[in-house]
Amino acid sequence: MKRAALFLLALPLVAAGPTTVIRNATVITVTKGTFVGSVLIRDGKIVEAGEKVLVPDGARVIDATGKFVMPGIIDCHSHIAADSINEGAVAVSSMVGIEDVVNPDDPDIYRALAGGVTTANVLHGSANPIGGKCEVMKMRWGKDAAGLKFEGAMPGIKFALGENVKRSGSPGGGFGNSPGLRYPASRMGVEDVIREAFTEARAYQKEWRDYQAKVDRHEQAIPPRRDLKLEPLVEVLEGKRYVHAHCYRADEILMLLRVADDFGFKVRTLQHVLEGYKVAKEIAAHGAGASTFSDWWAYKAEAYDAIPYNAALMVRKGVLVSLNSDSAELMRHLNTEAAKAMKYGGLNETEALSLVTINPAKQLGIENRVGSIEPGKDADLAIFDKHPLSNYAKVDKVFIDGELYFDREKDLEERPGKEARKKALSDKLKQQEKKERKRPESPGEKKGDEPGGAQ
Amino acid sequence: MRIFLTLLLALAPLSAAEPILLRGAVVHPVSGPDIPEGAVLVRDGKIAEVGAHISVPKGARVIELKGLHIYPGMIDSATELGLSEIGAVREMNDISDLGLFKPQLRASAAVNPASEHIPVTRANGITSVITSPGGGIIAGQSVLMHLNGWTMEDMAVRAPVAIRMEYPHVQMPGRFGGGEAPGRVSAYTEAKKRYEQQVRELNDFMESARRYGQAKATPGPDFETDLRLEAMLPVLDGKLPLLIRAEKEKTIKEAIAFADKQKVHMILERGAEAWKVAAELKAHDIPVILPPTLRLPDEEDDPYDKPFSVPGELYKAGVKFAFASFGPGSEDNPRNLPYQAAAAVGFGLPVEEALKAVTLYPAQIWGVGGELGSIEKGKWADLIVTDGDPLETRTEIKQVFIKGQSVDLENKHHRLYEKYLTR
Numbered sequence: 008m009k010r011a012a013l014f015l016l017a018l019p020l021v022a023a024g025p026t027t028v029i030r031n032a033t034v035i036t037v038t039k040g041t042f043v044g045s046v047l048i049r050d051g052k053i054v055e056a057g058e059k060v061l062v063p064d065g066a067r068v069i070d071a072t073g074k075f076v077m078p079g080i081i082d083c084h085s086h087i088a089a090d091s092i093n094e095g096a097v098a099v100s101s102m103v104g105i106e107d108v109v110n111p112d113d114p115d116i117y118r119a120l121a122g123g124v125t126t127a128n129v130l131h132g133s134a135n136p137i138g139g140k141c142e143v144m145k146m147r148w149g150k151d152a153a154g155l156k157f158e159g160a161m162p163g164i165k166f167a168l169g170e171n172v173k174r175s176g177s178p179g180g181g182f183g184n185s186p187g188l189r190y191p192a193s194r195m196g197v198e199d200v201i202r203e204a205f206t207e208a209r210a211y212q213k214e215w216r217d218y219q220a221k222v223d224r225h226e227q228a229i230p231p232r233r234d235l236k237l238e239p240l241v242e243v244l245e246g247k248r249y250v251h252a253h254c255y256r257a258d259e260i261l262m263l264l265r266v267a268d269d270f271g272f273k274v275r276t277l278q279h280v281l282e283g284y285k286v287a288k289e290i291a292a293h294g295a296g297a298s299t300f301s302d303w304w305a306y307k308a309e310a311y312d313a314i315p316y317n318a319a320l321m322v323r324k325g326v327l328v329s330l331n332s333d334s335a336e337l338m339r340h341l342n343t344e345a346a347k348a349m350k351y352g353g354l355n356e357t358e359a360l361s362l363v364t365i366n367p368a369k370q371l372g373i374e375n376r377v378g379s380i381e382p383g384k385d386a387d388l389a390i391f392d393k394h395p396l397s398n399y400a401k402v403d404k405v406f407i408d409g410e411l412y413f414d415r416e417k418d419l420e421e422r423p424g425k426e427a428r429k430k431a432l433s434d435k436l437k438q439q440e441k442k443e444r445k446r447p448e449s450p451g452e453k454k455g456d457e458p459g460g461a462q
Numbered sequence: 463m464r465i466f467l468t469l470l471l472a473l474a475p476l477s478a479a480e481p482i483l484l485r486g487a488v489v490h491p492v493s494g495p496d497i498p499e500g501a502v503l504v505r506d507g508k509i510a511e512v513g514a515h516i517s518v519p520k521g522a523r524v525i526e527l528k529g530l531h532i533y534p535g536m537i538d539s540a541t542e543l544g545l546s547e548i549g550a551v552r553e554m555n556d557i558s559d560l561g562l563f564k565p566q567l568r569a570s571a572a573v574n575p576a577s578e579h580i581p582v583t584r585a586n587g588i589t590s591v592i593t594s595p596g597g598g599i600i601a602g603q604s605v606l607m608h609l610n611g612w613t614m615e616d617m618a619v620r621a622p623v624a625i626r627m628e629y630p631h632v633q634m635p636g637r638f639g640g641g642e643a644p645g646r647v648s649a650y651t652e653a654k655k656r657y658e659q660q661v662r663e664l665n666d667f668m669e670s671a672r673r674y675g676q677a678k679a680t681p682g683p684d685f686e687t688d689l690r691l692e693a694m695l696p697v698l699d700g701k702l703p704l705l706i707r708a709e710k711e712k713t714i715k716e717a718i719a720f721a722d723k724q725k726v727h728m729i730l731e732r733g734a735e736a737w738k739v740a741a742e743l744k745a746h747d748i749p750v751i752l753p754p755t756l757r758l759p760d761e762e763d764d765p766y767d768k769p770f771s772v773p774g775e776l777y778k779a780g781v782k783f784a785f786a787s788f789g790p791g792s793e794d795n796p797r798n799l800p801y802q803a804a805a806a807v808g809f810g811l812p813v814e815e816a817l818k819a820v821t822l823y824p825a826q827i828w829g830v831g832g833e834l835g836s837i838e839k840g841k842w843a844d845l846i847v848t849d850g851d852p853l854e855t856r857t858e859i860k861q862v863f864i865k866g867q868s869v870d871l872e873n874k875h876h877r878l879y880e881k882y883l884t885r
Contacts, residue, residue, distance in 0.1 A: 114762055121766045170550075284882050302798070304875075305579065305790055307550035316879035323883075336758045343801065346855035352879070398804035398854050399813075401767075422765060429763060 024051070024410040025067045028060060029390065032071035037078055037357060037364045038379035046076060048386040051408035056380050069390075074403060077360065077395050078379050079125025079387035080341050081367040083298040084251070084278050084331035087115035087338065088129060088144065088155065095134030095175060098190060098200045101164060102235040104140030105129050109152040115335040116155075120146040120413045122339030123389035123402045126157060128371055130278075131165040133253040136172055136191065136200040138165035140239060141251060143371055145387070145407050161372040163275070164239050166252035168197050168259040170309050198262050205270045208240035215241075249275035249372065251298075255309035257285035264293045276370045278331070280321075281313035287324035296327040296370040301347040318362060319352020329367035342395040349396070356396060385409075481505040481519050482866065487527035487847065492534055492821050493836035502532055504843040507866035512837050530860060533817075533852055534836050535589025535844035537824040538799045539751045540731060540786035543583065543593050543609075544573030549790070558597025562660070563667050565693035567602030569593045570614050570621035579790050581873035584609040586797040587846040587859045590619060590834060592786075592824075594705065599664055600627040603693070604705060606828055608844070610864040619842075623828050624705040624729060625697050629717040630660035631710065661716075668724050672698055697726050703829070705751070707731040709760075711738040718742055729827060734760050737772050740779035749782040749827040752819075754794060755805040767809055773819070774810025784824035785816075804853040816853060842866075 027048040034056055035041045045060035046053060062068060086092050090108040094100040109129075119127065125146055131139030143160035176192025191197050214231040221228035242248035250267070254260050254277050267274050276296040277283060281304070283290055283297045290297060299321075304313035314320075321328045330345055332338035345359040354362075368378025376385050386409035393400035405413035482504040489500030491512060503511040503519065518524055547554040556572040573593055583591070589609055595602035603622035611617035632653045671694035677685055678695075696702035704726045708717040714733055721728035728746075730736060732753040736743060743750065752773060759768045776783055785803045787796040803816040825835025833842055843866035850857040862869045 114766075115758075118758065118766045284879075285885075287882075288885070302795060304795075305548050308548055311548055312878060314875040314878050316875065320879060320883060336756060340756065340805070343855055349856050350858065351875075392808070396856060398801050399807050401770075401808040418766070425763070 024048075024406075024408075026050075026063055026065070027067045027069060027386075027406075027409065028062045029069045029071050029076055029388070030060075030062075032074050032076040032390065033394075034380060035075060035077040035360060035395070036380040037360050039381060041357075046380060046386075046388065048388075048406065048409045051386055051410070053380060053382055053384050053386050053388075055382055069404070071390055071403075073392075075391045075394055075400075076380070077123070077342075077389055077391065078364045078384075079377065079389050079405065079407065080123045080363045081329075081371070081378060082119070082124055082127040082332050082338050082341060082363075083276060083329045083367040083370055084333045085119075085127040085129050085335075085338060086132070086333070087119060087127065087335050088113040093132030093134040094139055095132070096189070098135050099137040099204050099236060100131070100135050100139050101137050101204075101237075101239040102139075103131070105131060105142040106140065106156075109142065109144070109155060111150060111152050111155055115338075116146050117148045117413070118335065119338045120148055120405050121402055121415075121418070123342060123391065123395070123405060124338055125387040125389070125405065125407050126368075126371075126373070126377055127338070128163065128251065128367075130163075130251060133165070133167035133171040134175060136167060136197045137204055137240070138167055140164050140248075143373065146405075146412065147407055147410075148412055157373065159373075159376070161249050162239075162242070162247070163249040163251050163371075164243065165278075166201070166250055166263070166274075168252065168254040168263060169194065169256060170307055171253070172197055194256075194259055194262070197259070198266060201263070201266055202269075204237075204240060205244070205266070208237045208244060209270070211237040212241045212244060243272050244270065246272065251276045251278050253278045255279055255281045255313075257282040260286050261289055264289060264295065268293070275372075276329075279333070281310055281317060283326070284314065284317045284320040284324075285312075287321045287326055290321065291325040296329065296366070297321050298329045298331045298367065298370060300333070301330050301344040302351070315347055315351035318348045319354050322348075322354060322358060322362075323352070327366055327369055328362055329370055330362045331367070342391070342400065343398050346396040346398075359396060479506060481510065481522040482843075482863075482868075483516060483518055483522045483524045484527055484532060484845070484847070485516070485524065487530045487532045489837060490531060490533045490817075491837040492818055493838055500532070502837060502843070502845065504845075504863065504866045507843055509837060509839055509841050509843045511839060525861075527847055529849075531848045531850065532837065533587070533846050533848060534821045534834075535846050535862065535864065536587050536799055536820045536852065537784070537828075537835065538583075538588050538591040538787050538796045538820075539784040539824045539827070540788050541591045541593050541796050542596070542788075542790065543579055543591050543796055544575065544577045544607075545569060545593055545595070546790060547574065547577055547579070558595060558601065560598075562598040562663065563600045563690060564598060564602055565600045565625050565697075566689045567595055568605070568622065569595050569603060570605040570607070570618055573605065573607065573614055573617075575611055575613055575617060578874040579796070580609050581870070582875055583796045584862055584864070584869060585859060585871045585873050585876070586800070587848065587852050587862060588796055588799055589844040589846070589862060589864050591796060592623060592828065594624075594626045596626075598628075599630060599660060600625065600667070600694075602626060606830065608842075608864050610867065610869050619830060619834065620828065622702060623830075624703045625693070626705040626707070626731070628707040629713050629720065630657050630664060631708070631713040631716075632657045664720075668694070668698075671695065675699075698724070700725070700727055703727040703729050705729045705731050709734040709753075711735040714739045715742065718746055718748065721748070722746070736781070737775045737779075740776055740781050743776075744780045749784070749823075750776065751786050751827070752776075752783050752802075753786075754788060755785065755802045770805055770809040773803075773806035773816075777811055777815055782823060782827065783819055784827055785819050800853045801855060807853070813853070820853075 029046045044058035047055040047060050090110045094103045130141045141163035143157040144155040175189040274295040276298050278298050280297045302315035318328050341363045345363050348354045349359045365378035368374040377387050388406045390404040391400045485501035489497040501516040545556045594604040604624045604626050606620040606623035607617040671691045674691035675695050706717045708714045728748050730750045733750050736750050757769050787794045787799050789796045803820050807813050822835040825831045845863040847861040
């Protein structure tokens with residue numbers, strides 16, 4: 008019995024990797040200044056960070072002389088590791104969620120990791136005014152779908168406004184195979200769909216409250232029928248689920264804020280929000296965060312007034328701002344995306360790095376766990392060989408929960424072996440094909456003309 | 463007194479031609495060693511002198527640039543600048559037209575000199591670009607243009623600078639159109655047939671152009687002008703390069719063999735797998751316009767950093783190349799060209815080579831090595847003044863000169879910033 012208990016106690020230690028000290032690094036804490044010193048990691052947590060840190064007996068020591076340690080990067084808007092993105096057949100698809108389609112084998116997870124990303128908010132697409140539920144995940148490459156989940160993170164849901172949403176209401180513009188046209192086709196319709204949905208959600212909420220009141224009074228009561236579409240919206244009304252709303256133009260941003268005010272909920276983040284700089288005051292007053300691109304513009308009509316000063320300008324007006332990728336590629340260099348907010352709008356280094364660390368952590372409600380180098384937080388760290396705001400910097404090592412999930416040295420070492428294994432497999436396939444070609448063809452079966460590529 | 467004033471006013475328009483002496487800055491000629499405290503003399507739009515000490519010529523305007531740096535303006539070797547204003551709006555795009563063979567189409571005829579993208583792009587130190595048409599097999603004529611001017615006639619450096627084509631390859635219908643195995647086989651067979659057909663048509667077209675050239679040399683009574691074939695003559699004469707887009711190893715090899723057979727001067731565009739064909743490219747002296755460095759690996763099991771390390775690999779193999787943005791039709795911003803170059807530095811490309819591949823090398827590849835791409839006497843005075851390394855995002859571009867003229871750095875983005883900052 009005692010042995011079993013010990014074993015149980017020891018388990019988290021094993022999962023979290025050995026006690027580790029990263030030494031002689033320039034430590035960019037983001038929230039508590041920058042200094043040359045060490046970070047002590049134990050049981051998956053940051054225990055200490057300072058200029059002088061004692062190395063415990065038996066600790067693994069990583070010498071990072073000349074290198075830079077920063078908190079793992081957090082991407083507030085991603086679509087990696089999901090097998091499908093859009094349920095566009097209906098205007099309100101709050102019954103679906105990313106959680107059910109997570110693909111832990113997506114190589115984009117590893118690629119993001121190799122760019123210093125440790126946490127991402129994986130969202131439903133932008134096909135409908137109210138989309139599906141999101142999942143916040145850590146880039147724990149090698150773990151299964153459940154193992155990626157950022158346990159304890161606040162649930163979220165995707166909303167979307169503007170062009171992408173309207174498209175399904177225009178002939179020839181639909182997403183996927185949705186037959187015919189789908190309401191809405193205008194920004195007016197988008198507002199209506201959201202108001203209709205929350206009007207229903209309120210009524211549904213009342214049904215449950217009435218039922219609960221009866222139960223509390225020990226009266227006989229029949230529970231209402233569960234509605235999987237409205238349930239997440241009731242959670243929004245009750246502050247138990249965050250709204251992450253894709254938007255571009257100032258008018259639609261303001262529209263959504265007012266709808267939220269009318270129904271008494273908060274928009275947690277405005278996503279993309281490329282014209283956020285035009286209504287920064289109103290965004291700040293509502294208390295919404297803004298998660299934007301650094302400098303994308305002009306790829307569609309609603310992005311024509313997008314400016315690279317957006318992030319900095321909103322910061323100056325008191326908005327909580329993050330920079331996101333919305334792209335498996337851009338996700339690999341969010342650190343240098345942050346540098347663009349220094350060039351365009353004059354943020355300082357800490358403000359710039361906050362855009363991809365502590366600010367998105369706050370937006371996702373996980374700032375007590377990640378987003379900065381502070382004792383007690385998860386040991387999610389990225390080591391760069393140069394200052395992370397330099398275009399010449401590359402990622403050396405990445406830790407999540409104190410475990411080493413990316414090591415460039417190891418990656419390079421493993422390449423010849425992987426290459427050899429790949430070659431062996433493809434040789435085997437070729438031989439097999441040769442053998443089959445020699446055999447006479449069975450009727451109705453034709454081989455040898457197929458492309459080699461994967462399905 | 464009044465006469466004197468009138469005289470001054472009358473002289474004012476001429477002042478644009480006054481010599482300008484930029485001095486006190488670190489001069490980075492790119493073609494040679496840096497000059498720690500150097501000067502550049504600009505006269506009639508050209509670089510008249512570069513050196514450590516240049517005496518002030520009579521009537522010259524002197525610009526003191528202590529603590530700053532002077533670099534040559536950067537060149538983006540693949541854009542849709544001026545042909546595409548808003549990517550998703552059909553009416554604002556003139557990138558491609560109907561048909562497979564249309565070498566007579568001129569990008570220079572459709573570039574909008576008032577595009578908002580032009581001031582936005584040059585504000586980050588890009589002073590000239592290649593704008594190319596797309597679509598079909600032979601897409602049309604690319605233009606090399608300066609990013610300053612009221613009209614294309616002001617802007618054009620070379621129009622055309624090349625004829626752009628995409629080498630045929632087997633194009634399968636979208637991943638989701640494949641269906642089950644038997645369907646896939648027939649789809650592939652069909653795609654392969656289409657590809658073989660296109661290769662035949664391409665060779666026939668080249669042959670027609672060649673015969674047309676011969677007929678034109680000794681025109682008979684029934685000789686008729688054919689604008690499509692006519693447009694190919696400079697390519698067949700070796701006077702105009704053929705910019706050939708090909709991505710995969712097999713396609714690149716086929717394109718090289720095609721260029722060899724047709725005896726045309728080839729520039730490879732994109733060439734995602736150019737690293738697999740490096741020796742051949744080097745042997746044939748074929749330069750490459752690289753795909754964006756900041757992109758995902760092409761294959762699922764490629765190393766995560768493959769796109770970052772390719773420029774360094776090509777450099778080691780002795781292949782000449784230039785970086786390009788391929789924007790702004792998609793999210794790629796031509797203004798971010800220097801960052802495509804910088805991204806390769808941590809992964810094996812020497813930093814000086816990265817800089818050359820956005821300045822001197824593109825100029826050489828496009829046949830204007832004597833006019834653009836470095837700070838050398840006799841070249842156009844396309845200069846940028848910076849507070850540091852232009853390949854770093856944090857560096858500010860302080861001034862831009864195109865053909866010796868100080869260019870306004872104001873643009874749509876900065877205007878909106880100023881406007882809403884005061885709200």
